[in-house]
Amino acid sequence: MFDRILDPTGLPARPTNVAVAARRVPSLAGARVGLLNNTKRNAAQLLTELGDLLRDRYGAVVTIRRTKPHVAFPVDEPMLKEIAAVSDVVITGVGDCGSCSASAAADGIAFERVGIPAAVIVSDAFEVTARAMAGVHGDENFEILLTPHPVAVLDAEQVAERAAELVADVADRVRESAR
Amino acid sequence: MRDETRLEQIRSTLAVDGYQLSVEEAGSAFDVRITAGAGSCPDCLVPKNMMVSMLAPILGVGPDGIRLSYPGDVAPASHT
Numbered sequence: 001m002f003d004r005i006l007d008p009t010g011l012p013a014r015p016t017n018v019a020v021a022a023r024r025v026p027s028l029a030g031a032r033v034g035l036l037n038n039t040k041r042n043a044a045q046l047l048t049e050l051g052d053l054l055r056d057r058y059g060a061v062v063t064i065r066r067t068k069p070h071v072a073f074p075v076d077e078p079m080l081k082e083i084a085a086v087s088d089v090v091i092t093g094v095g096d097c098g099s100c101s102a103s104a105a106a107d108g109i110a111f112e113r114v115g116i117p118a119a120v121i122v123s124d125a126f127e128v129t130a131r132a133m134a135g136v137h138g139d140e141n142f143e144i145l146l147t148p149h150p151v152a153v154l155d156a157e158q159v160a161e162r163a164a165e166l167v168a169d170v171a172d173r174v175r176e177s178a179r
Numbered sequence: 180m181r182d183e184t185r186l187e188q189i190r191s192t193l194a195v196d197g198y199q200l201s202v203e204e205a206g207s208a209f210d211v212r213i214t215a216g217a218g219s220c221p222d223c224l225v226p227k228n229m230m231v232s233m234l235a236p237i238l239g240v241g242p243d244g245i246r247l248s249y250p251g252d253v254a255p256a257s258h259t
């Protein structure tokens with residue numbers, strides 16, 4: 001069972017990263033939204049609901065949906081580039097365990113570093129882990145959007161409610177006018 | 180000086196994934212053991228180097244002052 005411990009940092013032994021925040025979009029009207037699902041239960045639905053809400057309330061459009069091959073590892077460079085090429089903003093999550101909250105934070109920072117504002121959703125039980133990973137990546141003040149733990153056990157209606165609770169924060173996280 | 184509040188936060192976070200954390204002071208260092216409970220999530224534990232980086236400021240020592248063992252380890256070992 002424990003024949004391996006996964007390393008979700010995606011970092012060399014001595015990271016030299018510094019905090020880099022992407023320029024926020026002026027408005028979400030017409031903004032292209034990328035959704036990165038980390039495979040955790042209910043992550044896909046939560047992201048879909050958020051995409052729909054960003055469309056309905058702000059006029060954004062979801063242009064790409066991708067799923068990470070492994071929950072514990074940060075997005076790989078080909079997938080990051082693929083998403084970044086067709087997205088103005090990215091939403092990723094859900095950090096609903098130790099390693100996946102850490103890798104979700106790493107994903108958000110990676111998108112910011114290639115110029116894409118990112119909203120990272122983590123359940124509040126794993127805030128400590130996500131923030132620790134952000135610190136490892138040189139961005140200890142990286143903003144993480146929290147939702148009550150757990151997410152995995154929610155039914156469809158409850159996931160939709162969570163999305164409705166989060167959408168304004170997601171919008172504020174990625175657009176210029178709210179910062 | 181160890182920060183008991185933050186240590187408890189780490190302990191609570193691990194417990195959500197089914198792990199238990201014990202910390203024993205050993206001179207100027209700490210023996211930290213993480214054990215797996217029933218139903219623990221095998222892919223949910225962060226790597227040792229990251230766990231040490233999280234624990235070091237909480238325990239008030241450098242990374243070298245923490246001997247960390249994970250489930251499946253034969254004996255407490257350095258994180259390196």
